[in-house]
Amino acid sequence: MISDSMALDVAKIKRDFPLLSRTVRHELPLVYLDSGATSQKPLAVIDAESNFYRNHNSAVHRGAHLIAEEATDIYEGARAKIAHFIGADDVDEVIFTKSATESLNLLAYSFGQSESSSAISLKLGDSIVVSELEHHANLIPWQELAKRTGASLRWFPSTEDGRLDLSGLEQIIDVSTKVVAITHQSNVTGAISPVSKILERARNVGAITVLDACQSVPHFPTDVKTLGVDFIAFSGHKMVGPTGIGLLWGRKELFERLSPFLFGGSMVTSVSMTEATYATAPRRFEAGVPNMAGAAGLSAAVDYLESIGMESIHNHELALTEYALTQLQAISGLTLIGPKNSVDRGAVFSFTLDGIHPHDVGQALDDRGIAVRTGHHCAWPLMKKFGITGTTRATFYLYNSLEDVDRLVEGIHHTQDFFGARGIS
Amino acid sequence: MISDSMALDVAKIKRDFPLLSRTVRHELPLVYLDSGATSQKPLAVIDAESNFYRNHNSAVHRGAHLIAEEATDIYEGARAKIAHFIGADDVDEVIFTKSATESLNLLAYSFGQSESSSAISLKLGDSIVVSELEHHANLIPWQELAKRTGASLRWFPSTEDGRLDLSGLEQIIDVSTKVVAITHQSNVTGAISPVSKILERARNVGAITVLDACQSVPHFPTDVKTLGVDFIAFSGHKMVGPTGIGLLWGRKELFERLSPFLFGGSMVTSVSMTEATYATAPRRFEAGVPNMAGAAGLSAAVDYLESIGMESIHNHELALTEYALTQLQAISGLTLIGPKNSVDRGAVFSFTLDGIHPHDVGQALDDRGIAVRTGHHCAWPLMKKFGITGTTRATFYLYNSLEDVDRLVEGIHHTQDFFGARGIS
Amino acid sequence: MINLESLYQELILDHYKNPLNKGLSKNPIASVHHVNPSCGDEVDLNLELDGEMKLGVTWDGIGCSISQASTSVLSDLVKGKSSSEALGIIEAFSEVMSSKGSISGDPELLGDAVAFAGVSKYPARIKCALLGWMALKDAMLQAKLID
Amino acid sequence: MINLESLYQELILDHYKNPLNKGLSKNPIASVHHVNPSCGDEVDLNLELDGEMKLGVTWDGIGCSISQASTSVLSDLVKGKSSSEALGIIEAFSEVMSSKGSISGDPELLGDAVAFAGVSKYPARIKCALLGWMALKDAMLQAKLID
Numbered sequence A, B: 001m002i003s004d005s006m007a008l009d010v011a012k013i014k015r016d017f018p019l020l021s022r023t024v025r026h027e028l029p030l031v032y033l034d035s036g037a038t039s040q041k042p043l044a045v046i047d048a049e050s051n052f053y054r055n056h057n058s059a060v061h062r063g064a065h066l067i068a069e070e071a072t073d074i075y076e077g078a079r080a081k082i083a084h085f086i087g088a089d090d091v092d093e094v095i096f097t098k099s100a101t102e103s104l105n106l107l108a109y110s111f112g113q114s115e116s117s118s119a120i121s122l123k124l125g126d127s128i129v130v131s132e133l134e135h136h137a138n139l140i141p142w143q144e145l146a147k148r149t150g151a152s153l154r155w156f157p158s159t160e161d162g163r164l165d166l167s168g169l170e171q172i173i174d175v176s177t178k179v180v181a182i183t184h185q186s187n188v189t190g191a192i193s194p195v196s197k198i199l200e201r202a203r204n205v206g207a208i209t210v211l212d213a214c215q216s217v218p219h220f221p222t223d224v225k226t227l228g229v230d231f232i233a234f235s236g237h238k239m240v241g242p243t244g245i246g247l248l249w250g251r252k253e254l255f256e257r258l259s260p261f262l263f264g265g266s267m268v269t270s271v272s273m274t275e276a277t278y279a280t281a282p283r284r285f286e287a288g289v290p291n292m293a294g295a296a297g298l299s300a301a302v303d304y305l306e307s308i309g310m311e312s313i314h315n316h317e318l319a320l321t322e323y324a325l326t327q328l329q330a331i332s333g334l335t336l337i338g339p340k341n342s343v344d345r346g347a348v349f350s351f352t353l354d355g356i357h358p359h360d361v362g363q364a365l366d367d368r369g370i371a372v373r374t375g376h377h378c379a380w381p382l383m384k385k386f387g388i389t390g391t392t393r394a395t396f397y398l399y400n401s402l403e404d405v406d407r408l409v410e411g412i413h414h415t416q417d418f419f420g421a422r423g424i425s
Numbered sequence C, D: 001m002i003n004l005e006s007l008y009q010e011l012i013l014d015h016y017k018n019p020l021n022k023g024l025s026k027n028p029i030a031s032v033h034h035v036n037p038s039c040g041d042e043v044d045l046n047l048e049l050d051g052e053m054k055l056g057v058t059w060d061g062i063g064c065s066i067s068q069a070s071t072s073v074l075s076d077l078v079k080g081k082s083s084s085e086a087l088g089i090i091e092a093f094s095e096v097m098s099s100k101g102s103i104s105g106d107p108e109l110l111g112d113a114v115a116f117a118g119v120s121k122y123p124a125r126i127k128c129a130l131l132g133w134m135a136l137k138d139a140m141l142q143a144k145l146i147d
């Protein structure tokens, strides 16, 4: 029996997440398969935010009073926790943003500044490399940077299986390449990118490397030192943390030579009416009063994930992936968009059903209490590549069970029956 | 008796704010006089965030399922509530950001884009007008915009009283002026700016107008239509709302001709590998999964403020201001930095004590349970104008009482005694 | 009671299977392309006007059953109507869509389009139902038939 | 027990009232300007070296009692020390400052500077106490006395 191999006690974990016990349409229990969009939050995270407001709310780094000291401790403690979680040597390498989207835009804007001391400065003839699997957040900022600077945009195509096609590696990343920004795991196909090969090539040509780690950090152990990357971006809300807080990790020596992005309070060393000089990271990139309650919640999220263990979460998702791959591929009329085996693959399942539009599939599943996402998943170019307008996507996380896979499969059969009986599909 | 004239039942209001019942050093009850930095949160706000996570957490605008619909309703409901609160005609004129700092940077970046269709595009010879009273968040983004575009930066000086000196109005705002960005109320001196005169002059020369409303929207009724301004920026955390959520309101016809700022998911109308086209406001400016719990909390914050009444809050602060002005100015050795009367003035009191450094004042007050802020308050140029490195600042809000003024005054006397006895001051 | 059957009425699925006026005409007075950016669904719509100033609509598109059926119903409904009649129909339909299930729509005016009343209870689907309708309104604007 | 008296020891206030080595010397081997950006406090520090490679420090500045007194104590403490001795003192003091009150500091090594041990319980003030010390370290780096 497959359930024997499950690494996690899902029933117990589910009880930690208040929302997962609610019912949805027709009083059905919820099967939440949309963690790729945003994850649910354990009580510990919800309580950490509320505890911050009840007991320690104050502007960090600003007051000379006790509560301001406490708030600062909590905020900087969260930074240290994140640094440890991703294996960073130095706490100052962790920047709080509002989202991975902001983190990636920060880089794209800062890379576009042409101070003589800059770590990087793009110009005509340079190239930026992305992939066809990118989420819009790791594509459009680079398109715009290319437009602003005259650099060209290149990309790795997707294979038929929704993996990165590295066959053109040496041509795509060449001496003109200044930035390589790649997804660590596709939010559409679940494919985990062969980052070591890409990063090696990028290092050889002296390009700066950026990983979109939105779908990796929440799901498997991620160590920035082992990866050997320059920057990674991810979001708190996808890793059982609060909304409105994102992360950017980067190598300290690069941050020192990167222009600030948002300008305002707490990021300066001096200010006159006509000019300002700027602090070093992390302050340099954290203008204004930050999302302090968000940091408190995120800190609790890391504690929660570590209490379960990232290795166990990964193994659990692997077992789910193996089971789901077998069960889904047994459904006739279902086409899986993404790798057909569990090698280097997360628990993300995008599929189409013959003759039934994804939106209609999603609606029919919703009617059975199954929450999935439909559409282009902010990866429109990939949809075009596959010649489709969208998919139905089910994404799994630590609180999902094999039974959730069964419910999904049942739901799909029911969807096919429903529309089939009406002559569709 | 002055307390007769108090518009609010402070004892009752204080009970709504859990943090205000905590004790600080030496088990003393807290006197929180740092709302200018960040306000405390009523239970209703804390509960609204936690209720969002417990029952409705899902990515907005994205899922085809019930919880995603509920989350979207809550998020868009918050937008409608804010629009109504500031008298905006159209919900789509309200943009959620992470902070006022982001809102102002968004404008400064977007104004720097030179699309032919832009609402505004700065160039050499143009000017941007700010004031000497600005918070760094409404100064440095404009310095940087000036640098990027070749425009010059001009400013209204401060009077001796810490008010805007408009004597040079016609020279400072002239036909070269493309942007006028002014604080609505100074976070250092409490002076409320004579915006109607400035806006009139700006309109006459065709400049775009921006108000930094961080210290006004939380404290008195603010109506964007009556003001006749183009954009206003403010932060949720200063108006009894959550951290990590800010606001930008702007006129719709201007938003339509403004380049997007952050690029990513949910802000596009089409995307290919090489280019993207963008949605209209508000989506245009809200890339990525937003701070949904923050919006839920902010909505509850507006409900809370409206249940008390912005007019009553204003009257209450006026009574506090009058009392505090009398009491503080009676202290010998105290110099008030800011208007000496309550005309067009908020409950913000910056002061210096002869011979005692603000940091030492703050520390001594903290020892008595009184939380104030010390330093330059992110208005460094204003400090330089007054020839000081910083002030001690006490800021009052709806939950502060006349007794809090008394405690502050007592604390100041005690501070003078403490250092005086040791030969300082 | 909200359920799948009330949303996907036979009539809707019939139009989805056998759409009317699908296939773009040759000489439109206005031609528009609309996309629902959240799902990628698309519609191309051509507007025609005959000698008596009566409308004709042809269209093409890819999308879910709701968007496709709704555009099909629309194209049939406005055929031979004047532009002010068509505008009245569009407005009545929009009102039904934003009613959260409280308005079922006048069958005299809306014909088969009343079958979409159930959609208004599913906020995420309202844009699907309106896709073709907003395209028509846009085309009429372009042709300066309305302002 | 944390209280105001334990933070503002007599010795600190004495140095604040009567700072030592305040007033910049003429021919320094290194000159630095440090600011505490959160409060605006400033210190200018000049480093001198005599024929026997012994240090001398003069300074000027504006700031709170903690930052001013701490710089005064420092300037007295390192006078006539070698750069490696000075570095040892700076490191020992930094350790006390980051100890949250758990290390009181060796009076042999730190002299009057042990009076600042109480500051380490007030995180917002640690930067005040370290302002001059970090300036000295920076000046020594500039003069290539350390690396």
Ligand SMILES: Cc1ncc(COP(=O)(O)O)c(C=O)c1O
Pocket: A265, A287, A288, A289, A290, B036, B037, B099, B100, B101, B102, B135, B137, B138, B183, B185, B186, B187, B212, B214, B215, B235, B237, B246, B378
């Ligand atoms: C007048 C003024 N403008 C701007 C800001 C910046 O606000 P935030 O830090 O919330 O972005 C503040 C508060 O710090 C302020 O008082």
Ligand SMILES: Cc1ncc(COP(=O)(O)O)c(C=O)c1O
Pocket: A036, A037, A099, A100, A101, A102, A135, A137, A138, A183, A185, A186, A187, A212, A214, A215, A235, A237, A246, B265, B287, B288, B289, B290
């Ligand atoms: C791969 C990937 N990159 C980037 C993002 C953007 O993250 P956010 O919306 O939290 O900024 C997402 C999620 O939406 C994602 O899945």
